Amino acid sequence: MQTTHSSWRSRLHSEMALLLSLLCILCLVGPVIGQDMPYEEYMAQIQACPKECRCPPNFPRAVYCDNKDLKSIPKIPPHTWYLYLQNNLIEVLSADAFRNATQLRWLNLNRNKITSEGVEEGVLGTMSHLVHLYMDDNLLSSVPSSLPASLEHLRLSRNRISTIPTGVFIGLEKLSLLDLQGNKLMDDAVTEVSLKGLNNLVQINLAKNQLTSMPLGLPPTTTQLFLDGNSIEKIPASYFKGLPKVAFLRLNHNKLGSSGIPKNVFNVSSILDLQLSHNQLTEVPLIPSGLEHLHLDHNKIKRVIGSNVCPVSVDAIDDSINESVPRLRYLRLDGNEIKPPIPRDVILCFRLLRSIVI
Numbered sequence: 001m002q003t004t005h006s007s008w009r010s011r012l013h014s015e016m017a018l019l020l021s022l023l024c025i026l027c028l029v030g031p032v033i034g035q036d037m038p039y040e041e042y043m044a045q046i047q048a049c050p051k052e053c054r055c056p057p058n059f060p061r062a063v064y065c066d067n068k069d070l071k072s073i074p075k076i077p078p079h080t081w082y083l084y085l086q087n088n089l090i091e092v093l094s095a096d097a098f099r100n101a102t103q104l105r106w107l108n109l110n111r112n113k114i115t116s117e118g119v120e121e122g123v124l125g126t127m128s129h130l131v132h133l134y135m136d137d138n139l140l141s142s143v144p145s146s147l148p149a150s151l152e153h154l155r156l157s158r159n160r161i162s163t164i165p166t167g168v169f170i171g172l173e174k175l176s177l178l179d180l181q182g183n184k185l186m187d188d189a190v191t192e193v194s195l196k197g198l199n200n201l202v203q204i205n206l207a208k209n210q211l212t213s214m215p216l217g218l219p220p221t222t223t224q225l226f227l228d229g230n231s232i233e234k235i236p237a238s239y240f241k242g243l244p245k246v247a248f249l250r251l252n253h254n255k256l257g258s259s260g261i262p263k264n265v266f267n268v269s270s271i272l273d274l275q276l277s278h279n280q281l282t283e284v285p286l287i288p289s290g291l292e293h294l295h296l297d298h299n300k301i302k303r304v305i306g307s308n309v310c311p312v313s314v315d316a317i318d319d320s321i322n323e324s325v326p327r328l329r330y331l332r333l334d335g336n337e338i339k340p341p342i343p344r345d346v347i348l349c350f351r352l353l354r355s356i357v358i
């Protein structure tokens with residue numbers, strides 16, 4: 001009698017425990033399911049979580065497999081949107097691992113050992129929802145082919161990319177950010193042909209490559225152009241005619257001398273921020289009236305003459321501040337051969353100047 005009773009009690013206990021844990025799962029899952037994920041998908045997702053990874057129950061579309069010394073990519077659960085694989089030892093981007101993961105939005109593969117040969121045929125193309133692809137600090141030698149048309153941000157900095165396969169960007173109508181800094185691109189790699197298709201590009205970063213001239217074929221939508229740390233010596237006179245929206249232009253650490261800068265080349269009304277630090281300029285270039293930030297530090301400039309650098313006629317400026325006053329607010333001139341003080345006509349010209357470093 002006693003034994004039956006106690007076994008009945010223990011059965012009750014275990015049933016209670018089961019019920020409680022079920023309730024507990026439900027209360028955990030409840031808000032998530034309510035938000036954006038059907039229960040069946042939620043369970044399939046959690047059950048398919050690879051043992052090497054972390055799949056937070058309250059954020060079931062994210063899968064964290066970063067910093068695990070992984071040599072290969074585990075099988076990714078079917079309903080993953082955000083996948084973190086950075087800081088591993090992955091060499092191959094295998095189609096098999098992604099077979100069921102057709103929903104990916106965000107894929108972070110930074111700091112791995114993926115080579116161009118390791119990107120299996122078509123693996124990226126099947127990710128038809130992918131918006132962000134990060135492959136910084138890998139061993140790629142060319143821009144990966146068959147990228148999905150959904151892509152908006154593509155980061156490929158610090159690889160060993162020397163070639164951009166012809167037509168690789170065709171169809172990427174949504175790509176707005178392309179980061180190729182710290183690669184091995186030479187002039188003949190960045191051309192109208194290789195960049196064809198980037199019809200909505202906003203930011204392109206080609207810093208720290210091996211360019212000796214300004215890249216050709218950039219789309220007219222380009223707003224931010226970063227070219228620091230190349231070996232560019234001159235800029236063609238009408239270069240920015242083809243870039244009517246360029247606003248942020250960085251050319252720090254190049255080989256630009258004043259003879260390589262045609263008189264009106266930077267007199268482009270869209271430019272807001274112009275950075276020309278660490279070059280070989282001997283004169284302040286002509287700037288547009290709307291420019292707000294100008295970096296000219298660490299050049300070989302000897303003198304700054306107001307009547308030469310002021311984008312409007314100094315005589316025309318009186319005490320009133322209206323739209324015609326040059327917009328310059330920040331100016332760096334340190335590391336040149338200029339002896340202070342800054343001439344009075346420079347100060348008179350740039351009324352809105354808040355900070356000047358000399």
Ligand SMILES: *[C@@H]1O[C@H](CO)[C@@H](O)[C@H](O)[C@H]1NC(C)=O
Nearest residue numbers: 075076078096097098099100
């Ligand atoms: C894909 O999903 C099916 C069914 O859920 C499963 O049997 C299979 O192992 C999965 N494959 C991969 C590569 O994850």
Ligand SMILES: *[C@@H]1O[C@H](CO)[C@@H](O)[C@H](O)[C@H]1NC(C)=O
Nearest residue numbers: 264267268269286287288311
């Ligand atoms: C700079 O460009 C503006 C507008 O295009 C023009 O009016 C101005 O004359 C140019 N400045 C010089 C010094 O050529």
Ligand SMILES: *[C@@H]1O[C@H](CO)[C@@H](O)[C@H](O)[C@H]1NC(C)=O
Nearest residue numbers: 316317318319320322323324
């Ligand atoms: C702005 O001020 C300048 C003189 O500083 C003057 O020549 C010009 O007509 C003024 N413009 C407007 C729109 O008030």
